[in-house]
Every structure is written in structure tokens, then in C-alpha cells.
Amino acid sequence: MRDESGASCRVCRAPLPTATRGRPPVYCSRACQARAYRRRKNPPPAAEPDPPAGRPSRRLEIVEALWRIAAERGLEAASMREIAAEAGVSLRVVQYHFDGKHQLLVTALRLLHRDGERRARARIEAVADPSDLRALLRVILTEFLPLDDRSRTTLRVLLAYYVRSLTDPALAAVFLHGGRPLEDLVAGIVGQAQREGKAAPGLDPRHEADLLVGGVSGLGMDVLHGRRTVAEVRRTVDYHLDRIFTVPAASRTPAGTSQEVHLGVRQASRQ
Template structure:
């Protein structure tokens, strides 16, 4: 909390007044980061040339979780730090790893609609595909941060999986 106070240029007491525990400070920071990331992602998605095309939309959504620029690189690092801490902090885990999985539900919904219109292979399980896409892209993004993979390699993997899912 001292570091946060110093970085913000306020007294430690001010930070303690607003966040009476380290847990509340971490939760508030996580919520702010999520809101900020969501706002930037929505702006990028609204600029898509064809947002009605499910493949284009899913490709853009998956790119949001890759370290393509400084902002997303920092967000992925912060996500990794929160994840690591949530492994030993049950109170933080209850906030960080909420029961609902909105991204997976969004991706599965896009896949269901693509199947309905014939744009996606009919035999796929949208829920399983969504789980694999979201977790896979998250892991591939970490590999890019560590220098184990290049963005070009990751893009080929994402394109491969989307090509397997979409028939058009």
C-alpha cells in the first residue's frame, strides 16, 4: 500500500482510508483494469469492417488477448500476476476467477449462430470450442511474452483453428 500511495502521490493514510485492506485495493485495481480493457476492446471491435461476419468477429476477439501493443502486453502481465496471486489467495480467487465465464459464453454464442447460418461446421460443440479458443489464446499470449513464440506463429495457430471451425 505504501508503494501505491507513493506512486499516486498521496499519503499512506489516504490509501488506507479508501481501501482498508490490501485485498480491497487489489480488487478495485482489477476492476479498473477490466473496465479499461473492455472499453478499449469495444472501440477496436466497433471499427471492424464486417462485424456481422462471425469469423472476422472471433478473430478480432481472440486478438484482444494477445500482446499486440504496449497496453495489451501490460494487461496480460497484470493478468498473469493476478492469476498467480489467486492461487494462494482464496479471497482474490473468488473475485478474479468468478464462476461465470462471460468470454467463453460470448464465443460459444457466436459459434452457435455461425452454425445456425451454415458458416461454421455443424458437428462442433460450441462450448468446447469456445473453451479451447479462449484458453489457448491466453496461453499463446503468455508464450509471446516469454519469447517462446512470435506473433506470426500465434497468428498462424489462431487462423488454423478458425479455419477448422468455419466452413466459409
């Protein structure tokens, strides 16, 4: 028989049975009573106040700890406990901000891409002459190279994700997006340069983009291993760009839409 007073379980809010003797019940079952006990014994950490100006949020600190571990030891070493220790917080704090390791891995990957896109946009916008498609393409390609500590860490983390994605289908679904935006971007610049008479007319922009993006990505890994220097890779990039952007005088046509292409590149880098 149920209590008609409207009282409900403190855990699941189900109606409570009528008390036959003693104090009225507050839980509908022993299972709910056990859940309430566990909550009292292990309460979730209190919500943190906003961080001071200039200091990253606790969530970002945890993500950056994951990046450091992945860059130094690979994702296999990035257990939740190791991440908590690297971030200088308790395991419960990590679990408060992230439901599980998969969510943490996905969030860290997306933030890594967002950080890389932000830095790439800054470099692209710093190109002095928007009509200089060769300079614009050179800036985009050199983003694949470990030019400083930040980009070196980014490349190492992406390589760690690539290795993990080979055996983790759920992570691969996030890591491997459906399109090829970088190849599309490079192909678009080469095609526009051809239309403006600034690139050899007989080239296939798609094949050139595949070669450039794939080649510079591989050369960037050589730089990480110390097999090549950044200066050597830059010379290789310049060699291929000279091949693309050297055209006979008779094939040249007046430029007119490079500014539009520059704006399109900035928009594409935001996607």
C-alpha cells in the same frame, strides 16, 4: 449520576457525567479522550478537488501505480508503502482513498476488467462487416494477446492476480467469477455461424470455445516470455478459424441473423 443538561461526549456522543469540580468534562472516558488526541495529532488528509480535465483522479493514479508494480514485480511486492511511493503520494493519502490493501486490490482488478472491456468493445465495433462472424471472432480472440504496451501490462497484471488468488481465498472469490462469459460468447458465435451455414455443422461450439479461449490465453503468455511472436499466434488463430469456418457448399444456408448476433456480442462484452 448523569448530567441532565443534554451534554454529550465529543467522540462517542454518550451522555457526560456531572462535573463535581473544575471545568465540565467533554469526554465520557479516558478512551474517548485518547481517540480525540490521536485525531488531532493525525488528522485525515483534506478531500481533494476534482482533477483538471484530462488528468486521472488521485484514486485512479493509485490504482495505476499498483498495476505497474504488479506487472513488473508481482503483487507480493505491492505493499501499501510501495504503492504510495510509485504513485508519488504519502501513505496517508492511499489510506484515505482505500480502507485497506484488499479493497485496493479488488478495486484495481475491477477497473482493469472495465478498461479491457472498453477497449474490446471499441475493437468489436470497428469490424467493418457485422455479418462477418469469422472476423468478429478473430477480433475477440486477439484481445488475449499483448499487442501493445497497454495490453502487455494488462496481461502481466492478470497473471499476477492469478498467482495471488491461488493462496488468497478472499481475492480468489473476486478474481474467479462463477460463469465463463468469454467461452459463452465464443460458443454463441460458432453456433450462430453453424446455423447460417458458415461453420462446419459437426463441431461442438462449447468444446471449440474452450479450446480457442484456453489456447489463445496460453499462447499470449508465450508471447510475453518471447517464446512466440504475435504474428505466429495470429497464424495459429487463423488456422483454427479456417478449420471452423470451412464448410462444404452443400451445407451452406442463406445468412439472415448475423446482424443480431453482432448486437448480442456488443451487449455481452458489456457484462
